Amino acid sequence: MVKTRVGIIFGGNSKEHDVSLMSASNVIEAMDNEKYDLETIGIDKEGNWFIYKGATSKIKDGTWIKDKDNLVEEFSIFHDDVINSIDVFFPVLHGPNGEDGTVQGLLRLLRKPFVGCDVLASALGMDKVLCKKIFRDAGLPQGDFLAVDTYDWDQSPNEILDEIQREIGYPCFVKPANMGSSVGISKAHDKKELVEGIKEAFIYDRKIIVEANVDCREVECAVLGNDDPQASVLGEIVPSKEFYDYQSKYMDGEKSLLIIPAELSDEITEQIRTYAVEAYKAIGGRGLSRVDFFVEKTTGEVFINEINTMPGFTNISMYPKLWESSGLSYHDLIVKLIDLALE
Numbered sequence: 132m133v134k135t136r137v138g139i140i141f142g143g144n145s146k147e148h149d150v151s152l153m154s155a156s157n158v159i160e161a162m163d164n165e166k167y168d169l170e171t172i173g174i175d176k177e178g179n180w181f182i183y184k185g186a187t188s189k190i191k192d193g194t195w196i197k198d199k200d201n202l203v204e205e206f207s208i209f210h211d212d213v214i215n216s217i218d219v220f221f222p223v224l225h226g227p228n229g230e231d232g233t234v235q236g237l238l239r240l241l242r243k244p245f246v247g248c249d250v251l252a253s254a255l256g257m258d259k260v261l262c263k264k265i266f267r268d269a270g271l272p273q274g275d276f277l278a279v280d281t282y283d284w285d286q287s288p289n290e291i292l293d294e295i296q297r298e299i300g301y302p303c304f305v306k307p308a309n310m311g312s313s314v315g316i317s318k319a320h321d322k323k324e325l326v327e328g329i330k331e332a333f334i335y336d337r338k339i340i341v342e343a344n345v346d347c348r349e350v351e352c353a354v355l356g357n358d359d360p361q362a363s364v365l366g367e368i369v370p371s372k373e374f375y376d377y378q379s380k381y382m383d384g385e386k387s388l389l390i391i392p393a394e395l396s397d398e399i400t401e402q403i404r405t406y407a408v409e410a411y412k413a414i415g416g417r418g419l420s421r422v423d424f425f426v427e428k429t430t431g432e433v434f435i436n437e438i439n440t441m442p443g444f445t446n447i448s449m450y451p452k453l454w455e456s457s458g459l460s461y462h463d464l465i466v467k468l469i470d471l472a473l474e
Contacts, residue, residue: 134165134166135166135167135218136168136169136216136218137162137167137168137169137170137217137219137220138169138172138214138217138219138220138243139158139159139169139170139171139172139221140155140173140221140223140224140234141154141155141156141171141173141174141223141224142155142174143178143226144176144177144178144228144229145225145226145229145230146310146314146315146335147225147229147230147314148226150225150226151224151225151226151229152190152192152193153191153443154223154444154445154448155171155190155223155444156187156190156191157445157446157461158221158223160187161462163462163465166466167469170182170216171183172214173190173195174229175196181196181203181204182206182211183201183203184202184203185200185202186198186201209240209241218243218244219469219472220243220245221245221246221469222234222235222238222246222441223441225441225443227257227310229441230256230439230441231253231254231309232251232254235250235253236250244472246418246468246471247419247440247468247472248415248417248418248420248440249417251414251415252415252416253441255415256416256438256439256440257440258308258309258338259308259340259437260338262414262437263276263340265413266413266435268413269410271410271435272432272433272434273434273436274343274345274434275298275299275343276299276340276342276343277298277340277341278339279329279338280338280339281337284329288326292322295325295341296322299341299342299343301321301325302320302344303318303319303325303341303343303344304318304319304342304344305317305318305325305328305331305339305340305341306332306341307333307334307338307339307340308336308339308340309335309338310335314335315335317331318344325341329341345425345434346427346429347426347427347428347434348393348428349368349423349424350365350366350368350393350395350403350423350424351365351366351367351368351421351422351423351424351453352365352366352404352407352421352422353419353420353442353449353454353457354408354416354420354422355459355464355467355471356471357417357471357474360416361408362405363404363453363454363457364391364453364457365392365393365395365453366391366392366393366449366452366453367389367390367391367394368390369387369388369389369390389447389449389452391453391456395426399426399431402433403424403426406424406433406435407422407424410422410435414440416438416440418468418471418472419440419441419450419471420438420439420440420442421439421442421450421453422435422437422438422439423435423436423439424436451464
């Protein structure tokens, strides 16, 4: 049997670099060696590309970049024999310069199939402000929000603060528009915390979003497919802290609970699964995405939060766990994603 040669791209020039290392190492370990030959391409934190021939364990702990004997530093992304031999790419990249359409555009120029959403869907999924506008046009319910860019903030911070306090109120969430894994997110309970949160979010992006707080349960749905996408069972997150920040996701281990399947009524469950597929189609999703929702605690009202076009693939990540509970193992999920890319 002729094996399919898969190029795993990991790392990346984003604050989610370390999450990518965890995700990619899990994907590599789950690959069927009888079915696939692997090439691994690493991107360091400065954005430099390398062909990496070393151990997967060094990808996981971040020491791959020091493994000089197994690094190919000088190569042409368009003309190298290793790159040209790859049948399909799996860009296990999170955040800007990886999940936002940039690498997807490069792979389009290479005329190579790749796992996940195409250029436009990836770019829209990364930008929380534009995505919310797409969801609004698609008729999907969501909470109130305001977008702020650095220029307007520098010109008239007091007017923006007044507008946020008037239109959004406290508590509220402040987020970089283009970032994932809860990097740069804060919850503001008063004006002082709001200012601090805005300054923190601007470290990561020139555009931020301020969202109204919802007294809610956090529920997620995994979507898989191309023209006929399917929704998984639902999962609920019970964060270890006041909200599901970076530490709750990746540092607190067992303290944050993932409840699968989520304990919701059949009506709300089907509503969320329907909304998840509608959101996926609204941005032109392909391959995979995870769609996140809020369920208001007292009324049961559903609000869409955001879509993640390359969700985490670590051993604790919700996306593979949801499909596992839906009857698709981690191993079979990888096979399905590669088949969808080739399709």
